[in-house]
Each structure stands twice: as structure tokens, then as C-alpha cells.
Amino acid sequence: MPAPIRLRELIRTIRTARTQAEEREMIQKECAAIRSSFREEDNTYRCRNVAKLLYMHMLGYPAHFGQLECLKLIASQKFTDKRIGYLGAMLLLDERQDVHLLMTNCIKNDLNHSTQYVQGLALCTLGCMGSSEMCRDLAGEVEKLLKTSNSYLRKKAALCAVHVIRKVPELMEMFLPATKNLLSEKNHGVLHTSVVLLTEMCERSPDMLSHFRKVWLLVPQLVRILKNLIMSGYSPEHDVSGISDPFLQVRILRLLRILGRSDDDSSEAMNDILAQVATNTETSKNVGNAILYETVLTIMDIKSESGLRVLAINILGRFLLNNDKNIRYVALTSLLKTVQTDHNAVQRHRSTIVDCLKDLDVSIKRRAMELSFALVNGNNIRGMMKELLYFLDSCDPEFKADCASGVFLAAEKYAPSKRWHIDTIMRVLTTAGSYVRDDSVPNLIQLITNSVEMHAYTVQRLYKALLDDISQQPLVQVSSWCIGEYGDLLVSGQCEEEEPIQVTEDEVLDVLEGLLLSNLSTPVTRGYSLLGEILNRIKKVVSVYGSSIDVELQQRAVEYNALFKKYDHMRPALLERMPIMEKTASNGPTEIVQTNGETEPSVPDTKHPPLVTQPANQANDLLDLLGGNDVVPVIQTTLPTKPASAGGELLDLLGDLSLSGGPAPAPVPSVPVSQPPFLLDGLSSQPLFTDIAAVIPPMTAYNKNGLKIEFTFERANPNPNIAVITIHATNTTEADMTEFVFQAAVPKTFQLQLLSPSSNIVPALNQGSITQIIRVLNPQKQQLRMRVKLTYTHKGLPVQDLAEVNNFPPQSWQ
Amino acid sequence: MQFMLLFSRQGKLRLQKWYVPQADKEKKKITRELVQTVLARKPKMCSFLEWRDLKVVYKRYASLYFCCAIEDQDNELITLEIIHRYVELLDKYFGSVCELDIIFNFEKAYFILDEFLLGGEAQETSKKNVLKAIEQADLLQEVCWFLISAGGPPSPLASSRTRLNPEVY
Numbered sequence: 001m002p003a004p005i006r007l008r009e010l011i012r013t014i015r016t017a018r019t020q021a022e023e024r025e026m027i028q029k030e031c032a033a034i035r036s037s038f039r040e041e042d043n044t045y046r047c048r049n050v051a052k053l054l055y056m057h058m059l060g061y062p063a064h065f066g067q068l069e070c071l072k073l074i075a076s077q078k079f080t081d082k083r084i085g086y087l088g089a090m091l092l093l094d095e096r097q098d099v100h101l102l103m104t105n106c107i108k109n110d111l112n113h114s115t116q117y118v119q120g121l122a123l124c125t126l127g128c129m130g131s132s133e134m135c136r137d138l139a140g141e142v143e144k145l146l147k148t149s150n151s152y153l154r155k156k157a158a159l160c161a162v163h164v165i166r167k168v169p170e171l172m173e174m175f176l177p178a179t180k181n182l183l184s185e186k187n188h189g190v191l192h193t194s195v196v197l198l199t200e201m202c203e204r205s206p207d208m209l210s211h212f213r214k215v216w217l218l219v220p221q222l223v224r225i226l227k228n229l230i231m232s233g234y235s236p237e238h239d240v241s242g243i244s245d246p247f248l249q250v251r252i253l254r255l256l257r258i259l260g261r262s263d264d265d266s267s268e269a270m271n272d273i274l275a276q277v278a279t280n281t282e283t284s285k286n287v288g289n290a291i292l293y294e295t296v297l298t299i300m301d302i303k304s305e306s307g308l309r310v311l312a313i314n315i316l317g318r319f320l321l322n323n324d325k326n327i328r329y330v331a332l333t334s335l336l337k338t339v340q341t342d343h344n345a346v347q348r349h350r351s352t353i354v355d356c357l358k359d360l361d362v363s364i365k366r367r368a369m370e371l372s373f374a375l376v377n378g379n380n381i382r383g384m385m386k387e388l389l390y391f392l393d394s395c396d397p398e399f400k401a402d403c404a405s406g407v408f409l410a411a412e413k414y415a416p417s418k419r420w421h422i423d424t425i426m427r428v429l430t431t432a433g434s435y436v437r438d439d440s441v442p443n444l445i446q447l448i449t450n451s452v453e454m455h456a457y458t459v460q461r462l463y464k465a466l467l468d469d470i471s472q473q474p475l476v477q478v479s480s481w482c483i484g485e486y487g488d489l490l491v492s493g494q495c496e497e498e499e500p501i502q503v504t505e506d507e508v509l510d511v512l513e514g515l516l517l518s519n520l521s522t523p524v525t526r527g528y529s530l531l532g533e534i535l536n537r538i539k540k541v542v543s544v545y546g547s548s549i550d551v552e553l554q555q556r557a558v559e560y561n562a563l564f565k566k567y568d569h570m571r572p573a574l575l576e577r578m579p580i581m582e583k584t585a586s587n588g589p590t591e592i593v594q595t596n597g598e599t600e601p602s603v604p605d606t607k608h609p610p611l612v613t614q615p616a617n618q619a620n621d622l623l624d625l626l627g628g629n630d631v632v633p634v635i636q637t638t639l640p641t642k643p644a645s646a647g648g649e650l651l652d653l654l655g656d657l658s659l660s661g662g663p664a665p666a667p668v669p670s671v672p673v674s675q676p677p678f679l680l681d682g683l684s685s686q687p688l689f690t691d692i693a694a695v696i697p698p699m700t701a702y703n704k705n706g707l708k709i710e711f712t713f714e715r716a717n718p719n720p721n722i723a724v725i726t727i728h729a730t731n732t733t734e735a736d737m738t739e740f741v742f743q744a745a746v747p748k749t750f751q752l753q754l755l756s757p758s759s760n761i762v763p764a765l766n767q768g769s770i771t772q773i774i775r776v777l778n779p780q781k782q783q784l785r786m787r788v789k790l791t792y793t794h795k796g797l798p799v800q801d802l803a804e805v806n807n808f809p810p811q812s813w814q
Numbered sequence: 815m816q817f818m819l820l821f822s823r824q825g826k827l828r829l830q831k832w833y834v835p836q837a838d839k840e841k842k843k844i845t846r847e848l849v850q851t852v853l854a855r856k857p858k859m860c861s862f863l864e865w866r867d868l869k870v871v872y873k874r875y876a877s878l879y880f881c882c883a884i885e886d887q888d889n890e891l892i893t894l895e896i897i898h899r900y901v902e903l904l905d906k907y908f909g910s911v912c913e914l915d916i917i918f919n920f921e922k923a924y925f926i927l928d929e930f931l932l933g934g935e936a937q938e939t940s941k942k943n944v945l946k947a948i949e950q951a952d953l954l955q956e957v958c959w960f961l962i963s964a965g966g967p968p969s970p971l972a973s974s975r976t977r978l979n980p981e982v983y
Binding site for chain 2: 006011012015045047048054055058059078079080083087094095117124128152155156159160163188189192193237238240245246247248254287289290294325327329361362363
């Protein structure tokens with residue numbers, strides 16, 4: 001059996017592969033060779049084979065069959081074997097495989113090996129990937145090594161102990177005695193790892209923490225070590241760009257932070273050294289700044305005196321001006337953490353922070369944005385908002401949603417005037433409209449209704465914006481709602497703040513119809529638009545939506561149609577303006593009504609229970625016509641000289657019209673209910689589709705020789721493709737028509753079903769009629785046409801007639 | 815530190831050191847995603863990014879990216895120094911290190927890393943001490959090998975580069 005190829009040889013060979021397939025082939029071949037070599041239990045070349053396997057593993061190929069081999073290598077006496085074996089264990093094994101436990105014994109032996117490098121390998125492996133079971137078994141050995149005088153082993157043992165504590169926190173106590181003397185070491189490696197160990201213990205156990213503070217007096221010890229580091233002269237071994245052992249300095253500062261947190265005495269004890277580090281550290285290179293950064297974090301976290309805190313924030317301010325973007329990033333992050341507690345100090349650096357909004361780096365921009373929002377207050381709102389809106393214009397899409405939300409929040413809190421507030425909102429909607437969150441729209445609408453004096457101004461501006469651009473959905477939604485709501489103001493052209501524009505009702509409708517037709521409008525937007533149209537054109541437009549795909553739209557369209565057809569006289573009362581909404585926690589605006597024959601805008605798709613408290617002197621009614629699942633009509637508590645006193649009863653009755661089966665309406669106030677009977681028709685919860693009877697007008701299909709046949713329509717529930725036609729046959733002649741038979745035929749794409757007639761005698765002189773139901777299935781929604789054949793006996797003579805019926809109204813087949 | 819990755823500009827992995835237990839599949843996924851994210855960064859961007867719930871610190875040296883994932887309380891700037899120290903160690907060991915050195919001697923790159931960091935933390939802050947330990951361990955390895963192959967001990971005057979060449983495995 002020839003010797004397996006060498007590692008470097010293999011690497012060279014694999015790198016010559018020109019395609020992935022070629023590489024795979026080579027790897028497979030080599031793996032096969034390695035496998036057979038493993039099977040032969042070849043000791044000499046095991047190390048070489050495992051090394052090759054590790055290389056192939058790094059390329060992404062499976063190497064699990066080498067796991068046991070690693071264990072064998074670890075158990076070998078040769079250092080070369082052990083080195084590769086432990087490396088393999090760290091790469092191929094982890095605590096999820098049961099195999100790893102077999103290592104425990106080997107590691108134990110190696111921890112007591114005569115050669116420190118072998119001990120080192122064992123400590124390293126245990127400290128990297130030891131499982132809790134292994135840690136439990138070997139903690140004692142580690143503790144022993146923590147007390148050795150060999151600094152090479154001591155430092156490794158310290159970090160190994162850190163890992164043991166992370167895996168098995170209960171074992172922390174056993175390391176305590178050994179840890180005590182660690183800080184008296186001169187060796188920097190031991191010092192560094194000891195500080196890490198102490199940090200881990202402090203973070204895990206508050207008891208340890210106070211023990212260290214009070215009993216061990218750790219703070220003065222650490223302060224002394226740090227001082228020596230800074231004051232000592234040049235030490236080539238630990239020098240990094242003129243700073244002595246920055247790694248150790250940073251670790252000590254971090255431990256001081258934990259010790260000083262919420263402890264006055266400790267904080268006091270470290271004040272001087274912190275000030276010293278903060279002022280004396282060289283800042284030209286990254287190392288110095290790394291130490292300053294850690295110092296600032298420590299100062300801000302402990303109970304430092306105010307002078308020191310100001311010093312820290314100024315350091316951060318200087319960082320912001322640094323050319324190095326990493327430093328700027330770190331400064332912004334730290335300022336974000338401190339802005340709540342040291343607000344005024346951070347405010348001083350506001351302009352620098354705002355400049356960072358223009359930085360090229362995405363992370364820096366994000367931080368600057370967050371910080372800017374945190375710094376906004378009543379005094380700087382105008383200036384800040386200008387910058388932030390500019391940022392919103394030019395920033396990446398990933399920021400826009402957050403920025404828009406932030407702007408809304410800030411504007412809400414600190415808006416200097418309503419007009420400014422609305423202007424700001426409009427600016428956001430027009431520039432970043434499509435990124436605005438869905439829940440902003442109802443909130444905005446609420447805000448707008450609350451600023452009563454601004455209604456005219458608002459609607460005018462929104463209208464103008466709409467004329468410019470209809471692509472931004474939230475803008476369109478808010479605008480449609482407002483136009484629907486305040487359209488009268490728009491049309492009447494009254495507006496104090498801006499030049500009034502003359503807008504006619506038709507123009508408004510043009511715009512709104514444009515919205516409806518535009519492909520860009522989502523169904524929700526269309527829902528809004530539906531509402532802002534005037535009556536004449538509405539019926540036409542709204543009917544189209546009577547059979548729309550979107551259930552919500554369909555429902556609303558149908559209800560409006562019902563409103564127009566049957567309850568037209570109630571419209572003025574219904575369509576009054578919505579009262580001012582009071583802001584309640586989670587509620588959206590409720591339905592409102594509008595004057596001047598403009599239909600009411602509907603509620604946005606809110607699932608929240610609409611809830612409005614009415615001011616007592618509110619002259620307007622509130623009706624919940626259409627709405628989500630929880631529709632609660634609001635009842636006037638007082639009914640003073642209200643013009644539409646009929647509204648009171650209407651409230652209640654139309655509350656019943658909540659077709660989605662909402663909760664029962666509140667009881668009607670004690671107003672005499674004297675409405676004519678037909679108002680009560682069909683107001684109990686009827687299925688939605690029967691109302692369409694009112695929608696599709698009846699037609700005369702045949703009218704000859706005194707025989708008149710009328711068709712009336714219904715859409716069958718639940719299948720909207722079936723039209724249910726009821727024929728009514730009446731006779732104006734003086735003689736009855738007997739043996740009346742009605743037959744009908746439809747084109748091939750339709751299906752017809754004729755049910756039994758009520759009778760076969762059509763009484764003379766319209767004394768009665770025959771009714772018969774026809775069901776037409778029209779799956780392809782083609783134009784309905786019918787051929788009818790009528791046979792009857794009149795005055796003793798048989799009569800037969802054929803006719804074509806083509807004048808079906810479009811709604812019957814659409 | 816949770817893990818360290820070294821990868822080339824084409825996204826080829828040259829070294830991976832994990833300090834937290836992860837399933838193999840998960841390691842592959844993390845590696846793939848993180849490599850993609852870092853390679854997509856423009857040269858002018860800063861060396862830090864937030865990724866999942868970790869902070870990632872990366873730096874490019876010639877054709878190799880050095881990438882570390884650290885925890886929230888770790889200092890990003892000092893991590894840059896740690897990366898730099900590791901590169902210096904490699905440089906001293908290999909003599910003007912390049913990517914090829916790390917490809918052909920990947921196991922040595924690991925050995926050096928394991929003398930510098932343990933469990934994700936620095937165990938030795940002196941460059942000299944780390945290199946000395948590696949040298950001694952290498953010597954131990956060679957002595958062991960030579961004794962087996964009965965070829966005699968190597969010349970102590972051999973430079974570090976030639977000392978690497980005797981193909982131990």
C-alpha cells in the first residue's frame with residue numbers, strides 16, 4: 001500500500017481543479033483512500049490523513065468519519081498526533097455528538113502531562129468546546145492548574161475556568177481561592193486572563209461582586225495596576241503604537257465599570273484614574289481611541305461626578321469629528337445610550353450629529369437618525385425637522401418607514417402650530433408616502449379632524465397634492481377621506497390661509513373617479529374614494545362595485561345603493577359631518593356623514609371598535625353604517641333643538657343595518673318612534689344579497705296583445721353567477737288567458753332552470769298575475785339573451801308567440 | 815467573541831473558529847450569509863455592522879477578510895486591534911504572510927490562533943510570547959518526527975520558512 005499523499009500535495013492538486021465537479025471527484029477519490037487507510041488502523045499516517053480530511057472539511061465536504069480518528073490521535077503519545085488530533089476535535093466534534101465524551105479521559109491525562117505544550121493543547125480544547133459534562137469532570141484539574149507557578153499554563157487555566165463557569169455556573173465558587181492571587185502576577189498574560197475571569201464572576205454573581213469590592217478591595221488593586229501601565233515607560237514587549245498593553249487596559253476599565261456601577265465608594269475610588277486615562281491617552285491611532293471609548297463607557301455607567309461626565313461626552317463629541325468612520329460610528333452608538341441621562345450635554349453636539357445624517361455609511365446614518373429623533377425638543381423642532389425631512393427625501397428605502405414614523409411622533413409631541421403640523425405631515429406623505437406605516441393613516445385622519453379650523457386649508461392642500469400625484473397610497477387615502485369629509489369647504493372655496501381655489505364639484509369627482517379607475521389604487525384606496533362622490537355620478541360608479549371582487553367594496557357599494565334607492569329622503573340627515581373625535585387609546589375614527597349631498601366617507605379598514613364620546617352640544621348625529629365587526633352606534637345623550645330629530649330613531653334602525661352581524665345596538669333614547677312602516681322593512685339582519693333586488697331594476701320582457709310579462713331580478717345567494725328572475729304575467733284584456741305556458745331558451749353558455757308557475761291562468765283586467773321563477777346560470781358573465789315562447793288560450797282560440805328578450809339590464813348578468 | 819472567519823474576496827473560507835456550539839448546518843448557513851453581507855459592503859463603509867443580534871467587526875488585509883462576531887458588551891475598536899495582532903503574528907511567523915501561506919499551512923494558522931486566543935478571549939498580549947510558544951511547539955513536533963523517521967534533528971540555523979518545509983504530514 002503506497003503512502004498516502006502528503007497534505008500539501010493534496011492541497012496543490014485540489015487547487016488545480018477547474019470545475020466544481022472536478023474538485024468533487026478528486027475529493028471523493030481521496031476520501032475513499034483515507035477511509036480504507038483508517039480501516040487498516042494505520043498509525044503512521046493517521047495524522048496525515050486527518051490533516052487532509054480537515055482541509056476537505058473546510059472546503060465544505062463531509063468529514064464525520066474522521067471523528068473517531070481524532071480521538072485516536074489525541075490518545076497517541078506523539079506530539080504531532082496530539083496537535084492534529086485536538087485541532088480535529090475542535091473542528092469536527094462538538095457537544096452534540098456523544099463521541100466527544102470519549103475525549104474526557106484523554107484530556108484529563110493530558111492536563112497532567114509532563115510537557116506544558118501538551119497541557120496547553122488540552123486546556124485550549126477544553127476551554128473552546130468542552131461540554132457541561134466534561135467541564136464538571138475536569139473542573140478540578142483546571143483549578144489545580146490555576147494555582148501553578150507556570151504562567152504559560154496559569155493564563156490558559158484562567159480562560160478555561162471562564163468557560164467552565166459559563167457552562168456550569170454552580171462551579172464558580174471552587175475557583176475563588178485560586179483566583180485571589182492572580183492579580184499579583186507580573187505576567188501580562190496572566191493579568192489579562194485573570195481580569196477576564198474576575199469579570200465573568202462579577203457578571204454572574206452579585207454576591208461575588210460585593211465580595212470583591214468589600215473584602216478583596218479589588219478596585220484599588222485594579223487602579224494601581226492601571227496606573228502602572230500608564231505611567232511605566234516604554235515596554236517593547238507590550239507596546240502598541242506608544243501605548244502599553246491596550247488589551248489589558250481595556251479589560252481593566254471594563255471590570256472597573258462593573259465594580260463601580262451603582263456603588264458610590266468604588267466610583268469615587270476610580271474617579272482620578274479615569275480622568276487621567278481620559279486626558280492622557282494618545283488619540284492619533286485606533287488603539288488610543290479604543291481605550292478612550294472604553295473609558296467613556298465606564299464613566300457613563302458608574303456614579304461619576306458631573307465634571308467627569310461632561311468630559312466623557314466631550315470626548316464623544318470629538319470622536320464625531322474624527323476622520324475615521326469607525327470612531328464616528330462608535331461615538332454615535334455611545335451617545336445614543338447616554339442621551340436619556342445626559343440630554344443637555346448631548347444637545348451641545350446636535351449640529352455634528354445632524355451632519356452625520358449625510359454620511360455615506362448606512363450604519364452611521366441609521367445611528368444619526370435615531371439620535372436626532374432623541375434630541376428633538378420644543379426648542380429645536382423647526383430646525384431639526386427641516387434636516388430630518390431633507391434626510392427623508394434622500395435616504396435609502398430601508399430608512400424611510402422608520403424616519404416617517406419618527407417624524408410623525410416628533411411632530412405630534414412638539415408641533416409649534418397646527419398648520420406647521422399639517423404641513424409636515426403633508427410633506428411626509430408626498431415624499432415618502434408609500435413607506436408610511438398602515439396605522440399612520442387613521443391617526444392622521446384623527447389629527448386632521450381635531451384641528452377644526454384647519455379643515456379648509458387641509459383639504460385644499462390635499463386636493464392640490466392629489467392633482468399632482470396619485471401614486472402614493474397613504475396620501476391618496478387621507479386625501480379622499482378629507483375630500484369626502486370637507487368637500488363642501490373645498491367647493492365653496494373658503495380658506496383663510498391660502499389663496500382659495502375654485503373647485504367645482506365635478507372637478508372633484510373627476511379626480512376621485514380618476515382614482516377609482518387608476519390601476520395604482522389598491523382596493524382600500526378605492527374604498528376611500530367611493531365615498532367622496534356626489535350623488536348623480538355616484539349611483540353609476542357605485543353600482544359597478546356592486547359586484548366587485550373585493551367583499552368590502554361590494555358591501556359598501558350595495559349599502560350605498562340601498563341608501564339611495566330606498567332611503568333617499570333620509571340622506572340629508574345621514575350625511576351630516578362627523579363630529580370631532582376624541583383621541584382614545586386604540587380606536588380609529590368611526591363612520592361619519594356629510595352634508596350637501598356628498599356621501600359619507602367610510603371608516604378605514606380598522607378592526608378596532610369605533611368609539612366616540614360626543615360633546616353634549618354636538619348638533620350632528622353619528623351613525624355607524626358600515627364598519628368592521630364591532631359597530632356601536634352612539635346615542636345622543638341630550639337632544640336639544642336638533643333639526644334632524646328623526647336622526648335619533650334612524651341611528652338605531654340603521655344600526656341594525658350593520659350587516660356584518662355586529663353586536664346589538666344600544667337602546668334608543670325615549671323619543672317617540674313615529675316613523676312610517678316601510679322604514680322597518682328589511683331592517684332585521686337580512687342576508688346582504690337580497691338588497692340587490694332594489695339594485696337591478698325590473699324590466700318588461702314582452703308586451704303584446706294585452707299580455708305583459710315583466711321580469712324582476714334577484715341574485716341567488718350564495719352563487720352570484722345565478723340570476724333569479726321572477727316573471728310576472730299580467731293580462732289587460734277583458735278575457736282570461738288560460739292554459740298559459742311560458743317557455744324560455746338561452747344561448748349555449750347559459751343554463752336555465754324553470755320552476756313551476758303559480759298557475760296557468762292569467763286573469764283578465766290585471767286582476768292577478770302568474771309568477772314563475774327562472775334561474776339562469778351565467779358563469780361566463782355574458783350578456784343575457786333569451787328566447788321566449790308563449791302559448792295560451794284566449795277567448796277560445798289558441799295563441800302562440802315567440803319573442804326575443806334582449807333588453808336585460810347589465811346588472812343582471814354582470 | 816463568538817466566532818472568527820477568514821475568507822477570500824471570492825467568498826472561499828480559509829479559516830473558521832467557533833467559540834460557541836453550533837450545528838454544522840447552522841455554521842454553514844451563518845458563514846454563507848455573513849460572507850455575502852460582508853462582501854457586499856463598499857470600501858468606504860465602516861468596519862462594524864449589526865447582524866442578527868451580534869456585532870460584526872471585519873477588516874480586509876490584501877485578499878483576505880478577517881471577520882469576528884462579538885457580543886454586545888465587547889469593545890469594537892479593541893477587536894480591530896485583536897484582528898490586527900493576529901495578522902501581525904501570522905506575518906512574523908510566515909515572513910510577509912500572504913493568502914497562499916494560510917491556504918497551504920492552514921493548520922499552522924489555527925495553531926497560532928489557539929496560542930493567541932482561548933475561548934474567544936486573548937490569552938497572551940505579548941507578541942513575543944505567542945511566537946515563542948509556537949516555535950517551541952513546532953520544535954517539539956519536528957523532534958518527534960525526526961526521531962521516528964530516523965533522519966536526525968534539523969539544523970538550528972534553518973530559517974523559519976525552511977523549517978516549515980519538512981513535510982511532517
